[in-house]
Amino acid sequence: MTLTLPALPPFSLSSVTRSHGWLRLAPFAGDEEGTRLSRVERLNSGRMVEIEILEMNGGVTVDISGNPSQTELDEVAEKVTWMLGLNQDLSAFYAVARSEPKLAQVEDLAQGRVLRSPTVFEDVVKTILTTNTSWAGTIRMVEALVSQFGDPLPQDPSRRSFPTPRQLAQLDVQALRSVARLGYRAPYVLELARSVASGDLDLESLQTSGDPTEQVHGGLLSIKGVGAYSAANLLILLGRYDHIPVDSWARKLVSHEWHAGEPVGDAEVEAAFDHWGKWKGLAYWFWDWSYQAGG
DNA sequence: TTCCAGGGGTAGA
DNA sequence: TCTACCCATGGA
Numbered sequence: 366m367t368l369t370l371p372a373l374p375p376f377s378l379s380s381v382t383r384s385h386g387w388l389r390l391a392p393f394a395g396d397e398e399g400t401r402l403s404r405v406e407r408l409n410s411g412r413m414v415e416i417e418i419l420e421m422n423g424g425v426t427v428d429i430s431g432n433p434s435q436t437e438l439d440e441v442a443e444k445v446t447w448m449l450g451l452n453q454d455l456s457a458f459y460a461v462a463r464s465e466p467k468l469a470q471v472e473d474l475a476q477g478r479v480l481r482s483p484t485v486f487e488d489v490v491k492t493i494l495t496t497n498t499s500w501a502g503t504i505r506m507v508e509a510l511v512s513q514f515g516d517p518l519p520q521d522p523s524r525r526s527f528p529t530p531r532q533l534a535q536l537d538v539q540a541l542r543s544v545a546r547l548g549y550r551a552p553y554v555l556e557l558a559r560s561v562a563s564g565d566l567d568l569e570s571l572q573t574s575g576d577p578t579e580q581v582h583g584g585l586l587s588i589k590g591v592g593a594y595s596a597a598n599l600l601i602l603l604g605r606y607d608h609i610p611v612d613s614w615a616r617k618l619v620s621h622e623w624h625a626g627e628p629v630g631d632a633e634v635e636a637a638f639d640h641w642g643k644w645k646g647l648a649y650w651f652w653d654w655s656y657q658a659g660g
Numbered sequence: 661t662t663c664c665a666g667g668g669g670t671a672g673a
Numbered sequence: 674t675c676t677a678c679c680c681a682t683g684g685a
Contacts, residue, residue, distance in 0.1 A: 386666095496667040502683065503666090548681030553668090592668045612666040 366433055368442055371424040372451040375475035378402065378420035381449050384654070387480045389504055390491055391511040392527055405518045406444065406483065407526040408437050413518050416441060424451065430520070447572060450478035453604060458644050462651075471651050479650065481602050485568040486561055487527045492598050493553055493590040509545035533558035553590025571603055578605045593631075597646065606646030609638055615649065618656050 382388045382399035395402045403417040414437075415430040427445050429438065446452060455477040462468040471477060482488045494506045514532055515525030533541075533554065541551035560566040566588075571581060578600065585596040597608035609615060611634045619634045620626055634649075641648040 493668095497665065497680085498667090498682075499665045499684075501665095505683085542681080546682065549668090549679090550681080590668070594667060598666095610666085614666045617666090 366429045366438065368427040368438060369424065370427060370442060370445060370451055373454050376424065377475035378425055380474050380476045381478045381480050384479045386500060390507045392525060405524045405526045407516050408440055410437055412437060413516055413526065415518055418445060444483040448481050448483055453478055458647055461644060467652055467655055468648060470655060476651050477647060479602055485571050486530055488602050489557060489568060489588065489599060490554055492595045493550055496595060506545060506547055513544050530558045530561035534562035550590060556589055578607050581605065582608065601646045601650060606644050609634055609646055609649045618653050
């Protein structure tokens, strides 16, 4: 079964999938160029499907394995729309970015959307697993969570979905330490899974929440394992760009660009992008993208 | 062996 | 608010 989903222009699938490293984290899979994105998904009905996303003129096509119902197709459409930010309007960002040579590429390349997981829960877990470890470590930990605790695709059991809060909540800290090698992050992930599974914490409402950003920010910071860096990173995924995820890379970027290679602190990073106002997080994100790409 | 990686929680000031 | 210290793991 194939769905066709339009996107607000400008749109480029590869610009979304290459917006950061999420494409490399299970259960996402895709080609090097980012022109094909697939994953295994467990639908609300319990059905396991593989979805494969390809770019078409003005949007994407979504191939779904098996013979899904209309309700299941609607669910996939909603998830893909969220993952790729198909209905995001970034024209105001492009308008201000035109004045900055370092961001000259964003409109032409249709950059600005950032690849998201289908659930906020998955993005919070993955963000926690990026902290104080190497990128290779993040890939390893996420892969372990999926391969050990996710649900298998019937026609290819080697491919699995991201575990649900309920699936992780029934584990214990020892399992997350010894099997998934999460280290000290294990209790954070477990506590998060349990509070979401029990209904005490509603993360998914953040996808559509109209609450003030500072309120959302505070809520994210109250999650154990989520500090300033992670909260800012998650806000960007939620389409709120008021904070910069200051980490060692951000300090390196700002040091190189504005401080002649001298070490800088968090205040200098914030100051460097402050004039971008509500777009500062996005300006940093794609400035950094350009910097890493060799610009 | 030592160091540290795209940080964060906690205690103590 | 700020600082010191600890945290598990794996790679260099």
